[in-house]
Amino acid sequence: MNSDEIRSAFLEYFKEKAHKVIPSSSLIPKDNPTLLLTTAGVVQVQPYFLGQAKPPGLRLASCQKCFRTTDIELVGDATHCTFFEMLGNFSVGDYFKKEAIAWAWEFFTERMKISPEKLWATIYLDDEESYEHWKAVGVPENKIVRFGEEDNFWGPPGSSGPCGPCSEIHYDFGIEKGCSKPDCKPNCECGRFTEIWNLVFTQYYQDEAGDRTPLKKPNIDTGMGFERIVTVMQDKKSVYDTDLFTPLLDKIAALTGKKYGAKPDDDTAMRVVAEHGRALAFLIADGVLPDNEGRGYVLRRLLRRAALFGRRLGLDKPFLSEIAKVAIKKMHHIYPELKQRQDFIVKIIGLEETRFEETLSTGLEIIENLISAKADKKEKQISGADVFKLYDTYGFPVELTKEIVARSGFSVDMAGFEKEMAKQRERARASHKFKVKLVTGKPNVSITDVKFVGYNCLKYTSNIVGLVVDEPINTVSKGQKVGIILSETPFYAEMGGQVGDTGEILGSNGRFNVTNTVRVPPNDVIVQEGLVVEGSFSAGDEVQALVDIERRRDI
Numbered sequence: 001m002n003s004d005e006i007r008s009a010f011l012e013y014f015k016e017k018a019h020k021v022i023p024s025s026s027l028i029p030k031d032n033p034t035l036l037l038t039t040a041g042v043v044q045v046q047p048y049f050l051g052q053a054k055p056p057g058l059r060l061a062s063c064q065k066c067f068r069t070t071d072i073e074l075v076g077d078a079t080h081c082t083f084f085e086m087l088g089n090f091s092v093g094d095y096f097k098k099e100a101i102a103w104a105w106e107f108f109t110e111r112m113k114i115s116p117e118k119l120w121a122t123i124y125l126d127d128e129e130s131y132e133h134w135k136a137v138g139v140p141e142n143k144i145v146r147f148g149e150e151d152n153f154w155g156p157p158g159s160s161g162p163c164g165p166c167s168e169i170h171y172d173f174g175i176e177k178g179c180s181k182p183d184c185k186p187n188c189e190c191g192r193f194t195e196i197w198n199l200v201f202t203q204y205y206q207d208e209a210g211d212r213t214p215l216k217k218p219n220i221d222t223g224m225g226f227e228r229i230v231t232v233m234q235d236k237k238s239v240y241d242t243d244l245f246t247p248l249l250d251k252i253a254a255l256t257g258k259k260y261g262a263k264p265d266d267d268t269a270m271r272v273v274a275e276h277g278r279a280l281a282f283l284i285a286d287g288v289l290p291d292n293e294g295r296g297y298v299l300r301r302l303l304r305r306a307a308l309f310g311r312r313l314g315l316d317k318p319f320l321s322e323i324a325k326v327a328i329k330k331m332h333h334i335y336p337e338l339k340q341r342q343d344f345i346v347k348i349i350g351l352e353e354t355r356f357e358e359t360l361s362t363g364l365e366i367i368e369n370l371i372s373a374k375a376d377k378k379e380k381q382i383s384g385a386d387v388f389k390l391y392d393t394y395g396f397p398v399e400l401t402k403e404i405v406a407r408s409g410f411s412v413d414m415a416g417f418e419k420e421m422a423k424q425r426e427r428a429r430a431s432h433k434f435k436v437k438l439v440t441g442k443p444n445v446s447i448t449d450v451k452f453v454g455y456n457c458l459k460y461t462s463n464i465v466g467l468v469v470d471e472p473i474n475t476v477s478k479g480q481k482v483g484i485i486l487s488e489t490p491f492y493a494e495m496g497g498q499v500g501d502t503g504e505i506l507g508s509n510g511r512f513n514v515t516n517t518v519r520v521p522p523n524d525v526i527v528q529e530g531l532v533v534e535g536s537f538s539a540g541d542e543v544q545a546l547v548d549i550e551r552r553r554d555i
């Protein structure tokens with residue numbers, strides 16, 4: 001079966017079980033400030049579990065776009081990905097363990113035709129109910145294995161949310177693939193087993209203090225790693241050998257003249273470029289833009305790491321747009337936003353990669369000289385001051401510095417680097433010349449409460465909570481240049497080479513032309529700079545913030 005057939009088979013199966021198939025939500029989580037990016041299929045279902053929103057049905061199924069930042073440095077081996085798809089079926093207070101287990105077993109053994117001999121189940125230590133249900137579908141007792149909270153208790157996906165014990169289905173590649181120890185079983189690190197489906201029995205809500213309280217109704221949240229099941233179904237050794245990645249690797253081979261599978265170091269670099277190139281397309285399609293913080297920095301890290309590994313393959317000119325185009329061609333029929341925003345995706349990648357090329361060349365040369373000098377002194381650590389200079393003067397990411405020097409057996413003095421960063425922040429505070437007039441026009445709002453909402457909307461009703469002026473005043477009038485601070489703003493602030501938004505702020509008494517948007521230290525407050533072109537604005541005014549849409553799309 002090809003990957004499209006596997007995805008369709010899952011969704012069709014659960015349609016037959018009276019599930020409503022819901023489309024994937026964005027990689028930018030909606031109404032969940034505890035999450036940087038969508039990490040699991042349950043993210044968009046959480047409000048239904050918590051009774052915060054009415055679900056479109058009590059039984060749901062989806063194929064969700066996901067991204068996990070914890071694996072960035074691990075990408076390059078045969079298994080890890082940052083971007084992945086997750087198949088899932090969900091019950092919002094409807095069915096529970098019995099049905100979830102029975103249907104998972106039926107789907108694998110009857111629809112996917114996976115041999116029951118290849119499947120093991122793991123359960124939470126004291127989950128006797130799941131134990132009996134697995135026995136009932138035919139799993140031998142010796143293949144039902146108990147584990148503690150680290151392995152068989154899931155969630156929440158952020159710092160708070162629904163959670164509960166879980167039961168995992170593991171695929172057995174065979175004794176010959178493992179360590180041959182008599183006690184080898186799922187979760188052994190020898191590589192014999194891989195987890196392919198996690199059935200979460202969501203029974204609790206965990207708050208940010210870590211306290212758990214029972215939910216009014218238990219729910220089901222399952223997650224199947226799509227890339228993993230494709231690897232199993234296509235009988236491949238690695239996800240990178242499946243039809244999800246072969247078009248990308250073929251393109252890289254064509255660009256570099258190298259053959260995938262010929263040399264281990266080249267294979268690692270080709271996997272990094274393929275995976276990160278695919279992830280870049282999805283992130284930008286969902287509205288993530290390069291930045292020096294937050295999800296924008298994740299995007300920037302991926303692009304720069306891919307550029308570094310591309311250089312190791314001999315690619316000394318921008319190339320990542322070509323990789324993204326292949327990913328778009330492969331996936332756009334499932335995720336149409338890729339095709340709809342292809343020109344924008346390609347443009348952003350091209351601009352960012354071109355900007356980084358000179359930095360990469362300079363940084364690699366400096367690092368090579370540092371390593372040579374340290375080696376002459378029989379030293380094995382690059383000082384924090386040197387790493388900071390690379391970062392501050394040349395814009396070279398510390399993560400890449402660490403990865404590059406590690407190949408030569410060197411480490412980085414991160415404590416020293418952090419000290420230099422602290423000194424820089426203090427210098428920024430000392431040089432801050434703006435006077436910010438705080439106002440109380442909107443109760444319970446302070447300058448530090450300013451919220452950026454521009455990933456989801458470019459028009460927003462907000463309130464003026466601060467004015468950046470030479471003298472403390474409450475009102476600004478026609479002809480005055482000023483900075484306006486809003487309680488919530490859709491305007492993206494200039495950072496890390498990405499220019500700030502422009503547009504208009506409209507009030508009942510005036511019109512303000514936004515010529516730039518910046519962040520002002522020490523708290524990185526977002527400030528809309530510009531000119532009052534009509535009337536006046538006062539502290540506390542309710543206003544309409546309107547981003548220049550065409551310009552946003554072009555940058």
